[in-house]
Amino acid sequence: MVSSPHEAMHRIFQEYPGLFSRVSEVLGIDIPPPTSATVLPNDLTENSPVERRVDTLLRIETQDDGPFLLAVEAQGKKDPRKTTSWPYYVSYLHNRYGALPVLLLVVCQDHTTAQWAATPITIGLPQWPTLTLNPLVAGPHNMPVITNVAEARKDLALATLAAITHADNPDVDAILKTLSAALRDTPETLADPIVELTAQGLGNRPAAQQWRNLVAVDTSFYTSFMSEEIRDEGRAEGRAQGQAQGQAEGQAKGQAGSLLLILEARGIALTDELRQKITSCADSHLLNQWLQRAATATTAEEVFTGQ
Template sequence: MVSSPHEAMHRIFQEYPGLFSRVSEVLGIDIPPPTSATLLPTDLTENSPVERRVDTLLRIETQDDGPFLLAIEAQGKKDLRKSTSWPYYVTYLHNKYGGLPVLLLIVCQDHTTAEWAATPITIGVPRWQTLTLNPIVAGPHNMPVITNVAEARKDLALATLAAITHADNPDVGAILKTLSAALREAPDNITEPIAELTAQGLGNRPAAQQWRNLVAVDTSFYTSFMSEEIRDEGRDEGRVEGQAKGILLVLEARGVPLTDEARKRIADCNDSQLLDQWIQRAATATSTDEVFADCH
């Protein structure tokens, strides 16, 4: 099952496509600032029984060097299967999009996984490497530890990603307190997705409860579907019903058209994992078809 931290580590780039420009600057990679970024379909499946799907895919335009594709993968642990999947992603996208340059960004939350992910993947024989893949890796080893409120306010998206990647840092309490304080005077349309992405990125770590307490005290916007679910999470009864209501509330609040059939499908669903997936999609979807995509 896809975890909440996994979703947050790549979905933040969907919410803030320009974030990669600041991440690359932090990592010391010389990439021109983007003039625009477009979210692209993530399905890389061909006519074969094997489904391949990148976590997030962006087409980024730059003024000087032209467009490139940015494939973003959230990686929670070592997975030797990625040594075949990641080169496939890059070569497939390069072919599908007419030879556009492709960059692969891996976002991690622990040093061991980040070190493994940064290892170049080579295809060939010892005397001749046909292909070498060099992923860009963002993790606790190179993302900034932001404990200055003014610095966090300058770039809330970067501060959020940094907090997520430092979820296991012994000083995560100071990092989260800084981010929460930085949100105090921000408008609701900025604070809500950041608060929810941070909660999602912390997963079930002890720091997650600390973040919930900080946000509840430091901000006044704490009324979104995720916060209501957090407050009620100790109640055993009506969990699935609450998830369904949360999805409907989010879609209605965002002005997404809802047919009677769609309402019934959501209300009648008793699969908690599937409802969690729909909740995540409801935060960015423009139609119920996007919410239900690939769900039969």
């Protein structure tokens, strides 16, 4: 099953296609600012049994150098299979889109994976390589540690990607506090995707709870699913303060309500039996698992079985 951090590391480029312009500056690559960017289908499957999909694919237009394709791959760990699939992606895209230049960007959350991903992939004989692929890698080794509120507010998309890639940084608390503070005066329509993507990018790490606490305080007026869930939990905890059992029941009830809202918003139909299963569940840990799956699921089966 695809993890939440994996989705956030490439989906942010779909939400903010112009983000790559700033990322390329951070990585020291001289690419003209884009005039437009278009999300393209990520299906790279040919008429064969093998299905191949790049995580995110964008066509980026520039004023000076013309268009190019940006293929974004979120990589959580070393995967030897990528030494064959990544060259395939680039060659296929180059052929499919009329010989447009193709750039592969790999986004990582740890130094070991980033170092591995940056290793050139060579196809051919040692004395005469036929093709060499040089992935561009963004990760904790080269993304900025943003702890200045003004800097974060200046470019929220970059600050969000930086926070996600530094999810395991010992200073992640300061990074998240900065991002949260930068959202205080941000319009809800801009802040909500940032709140959700950051939560998704942190996954099950300890920093995820830190982010939830910050959102509860700094973005109390937002109406995103995560913000509503946190406020429901907070109200439940307040009503049941001093009563451990009541607190647990209130939290579970708030989580169940948030889960029903998310499933409804994503158009996932529920049988009466499944609806009863949600509303009667008192296991906060299980409800939280269902909530995380619901963020990316397309069917009810994926939510309740994890398939």
